[in-house]
Amino acid sequence: MMDQATNAVAQAATAVDTSLKSPKDATTRRAAKCRHTMNKTAAAATTTTASTAQGFIDQAKAYVRDKKYQPALDSLQKLTSFKLTDAQQNMVND
Numbered sequence: 001m002m003d004q005a006t007n008a009v010a011q012a013a014t015a016v017d018t019s020l021k022s023p024k025d026a027t028t029r030r031a032a033k034c035r036h037t038m039n040k041t042a043a044a045a046t047t048t049t050a051s052t053a054q055g056f057i058d059q060a061k062a063y064v065r066d067k068k069y070q071p072a073l074d075s076l077q078k079l080t081s082f083k084l085t086d087a088q089q090n091m092v093n094d
Helices: 002-021 023-065 069-081 086-093
Strands: none
Touching: 023 069, 023 086
């Protein structure tokens, strides 16, 4: 167990030493990691936005079924700030 810990520390020290010797490579790796994190964050935000927009669409459909047209219109008006998917746009158009 102690040997594994010692090896892990040695590997970490080697990695730090390597990154210090080649700052360009280290910077490239950090930039790639940042880019990956930004892509994940953007994807999560897009999913959340799509879910929120879908919620407004579903709410408007329920109001129309109940013949509550003004609340349905109000729900649809909230969609103006969203970028809808093609399927969502078709649903709103219909």
